[in-house]
Every structure is written in C-alpha cells, then in structure tokens.
Amino acid sequence: MNARRSQYEEDGFVVLRGLDVSAELPGVQQMIYDITAPLIGPHDTSLPLADRLRLPFERIPTDAEWSHLMRSVNESAEFKRLVEAPGVQRAFAEVLGGEPQRFPICVFRAQVPKQRRAVYRWHQDEGTWYAVPVASLAYKMPGTLWLSINGADTTNSIELIPRSHRCGLRLHRMVEGQGHFDADPPADLPEPVVMQTKPGDGVLFHALTFHRSVVSGGLAPRYSADLRYYDPTRRTEYDVDPVLRSRREAILANA
Numbered sequence: 001m002n003a004r005r006s007q008y009e010e011d012g013f014v015v016l017r018g019l020d021v022s023a024e025l026p027g028v029q030q031m032i033y034d035i036t037a038p039l040i041g042p043h044d045t046s047l048p049l050a051d052r053l054r055l056p057f058e059r060i061p062t063d064a065e066w067s068h069l070m071r072s073v074n075e076s077a078e079f080k081r082l083v084e085a086p087g088v089q090r091a092f093a094e095v096l097g098g099e100p101q102r103f104p105i106c107v108f109r110a111q112v113p114k115q116r117r118a119v120y121r122w123h124q125d126e127g128t129w130y131a132v133p134v135a136s137l138a139y140k141m142p143g144t145l146w147l148s149i150n151g152a153d154t155t156n157s158i159e160l161i162p163r164s165h166r167c168g169l170r171l172h173r174m175v176e177g178q179g180h181f182d183a184d185p186p187a188d189l190p191e192p193v194v195m196q197t198k199p200g201d202g203v204l205f206h207a208l209t210f211h212r213s214v215v216s217g218g219l220a221p222r223y224s225a226d227l228r229y230y231d232p233t234r235r236t237e238y239d240v241d242p243v244l245r246s247r248r249e250a251i252l253a254n255a
Contacts, residue, residue: 016091
C-alpha cells in the first residue's frame with residue numbers, strides 16, 4: 001500500500017498538492033472570470049488569472065447571479081474535462097486502488113459573499129445521498145476530491161475531522177435549499193484540520209469523513225470542485241444510524 005493510500009485509510013483524507021490538471025483547470029478558471037469580472041469592479045486585468053479570481057467583489061452577488069454562475073460552470077464542457085482529467089483519475093487510482101469509475105455527483109462550488117446555500121454544516125458525503133430515492137447511488141462509497149480552483153486559506157476553506165470516517169454513518173438532517181447536510185460528529189474526535197491550498201491543490205477524503213465549510217466574512221469568493229470516483233470492486237461495511245438504515249431499506253425495496 002502506498003503512502004497516500006495509507007494516510008487516506010488511517011485519517012480519512014489525504015492532501016494532494018499540485019495535481020496534474022494544468023491542461024484542464026485554466027478553462028474552468030477563465031469561464032468563472034468571464035462571468036464574475038463585472039462583480040469585481042475596476043481591476044488590473046494583467047494579473048495572472050488565478051490572482052484575478054481571488055480579488056474581492058465590489059458588491060454582493062444576487063441569488064440570480066450566483067445561480068447563473070453555478071449553472072453555467074456545472075453544465076460546461078470545460079468542467080466536464082476537469083472532472084474527467086487524466087490527472088484526476090490517476091489521483092483516485094493511487095489512493096483508492098483498482099480502476100475507479102466516475103460517481104454521478106461531481107459539482108462546481110462557488111462560495112460567494114452572503115450566499116448561505118454555499119455554506120455547508122458538518123456532514124458526511126455518504127449521508128447526503130444515503131436516504132434519497134436514487135437506488136443507483138447506494139453502496140458506491142466514492143472518495144471526494146475537493147479541488148481548489150482559486151486557492152483557499154484558513155478564512156474561506158473547508159475543515160475536516162481526522163479519523164471521523166471510523167464512526168459510521170450518522171443521522172443527517174435536511175437543510176432547506178441544500179439537502180441532507182447537517183449531522184453531529186461524535187465528541188471524542190481529534191481537532192478539525194483546516195485546508196490551505198493553492199489553485200490545483202486538493203484533498204481527497206472518505207465518504208464518511210466529517211467536513212464543513214469555513215465561512216468567510218469578507219467579499220472574496222472561493223471556488224472549488226467536488227470530484228468523485230469509486231472503486232466498483234470494493235464493498236465497505238459500516239455502522240449506520242437506524243433511522244437512515246430503515247429509509248434506505250425502504251428505498252431499495254421499492255426500486
């Protein structure tokens with residue numbers, strides 16, 4: 001077992017610096033900039049693209065502007081190329097082993113000022129789709145690669161709780177406008193770790209690892225991508241909250 005896979009299995013996540021996405025990431029960055037440049041106001045357009053994406057907004061985007069950005073990027077060919085980038089697939093193969101396959105839920109994220117739908121509470125990814133009526137999502141246990149698009153620091157990143165993937169799947173509550181994105185991590189876990197990244201860095205974490213957004217109080221946006229793959233040859237057994245298990249059994253029985 002290689003070092004990255006060992007850390008993933010031990011801690012529930014592994015930090016990946018400088019992923020090989022130099023051919024795919026700029027297309028997504030350019031698209032984001034083209035859409036958000038009017039929100040930045042007057043600025044030095046000779047700055048490197050990644051630096052321009054870190055500039056604070058001149059005003060708070062409307063819900064419609066945020067939705068337009070999210071929809072435009074998520075439905076773009078540029079984002080699809082990033083999701084399926086060879087460097088991304090190699091990272092998953094190294095950490096998960098085998099020949100990972102793409103999981104259906106891969107999304108661009110834009111945390112912009114005052115947009116509460118982009119701020120996520122403590123949750124486990126497996127809990128967000130475990131009890132939804134889509135049987136094809138069951139038992140895949142994908143890893144999530146949180147890929148930083150414009151860099152992040154301790155004021156606007158994500159934080160994860162080491163070794164929380166060993167605690168089983170907890171009960172997840174519904175959050176309006178988001179889904180099942182609210183759960184209580186056990187109290188006897190290590191201190192959370194906040195990611196600090198450059199564009200193209202990422203953290204690949206287990207589907208049961210507790211994580212949440214770090215909420216920025218400023219006007220600078222944070223852009224990231226949740227890229228997910230799974231190893232179809234692996235079947236992971238884990239404890240599940242009884243309420244969630246009963247919901248899943250009912251869903252699969254009617255599938």
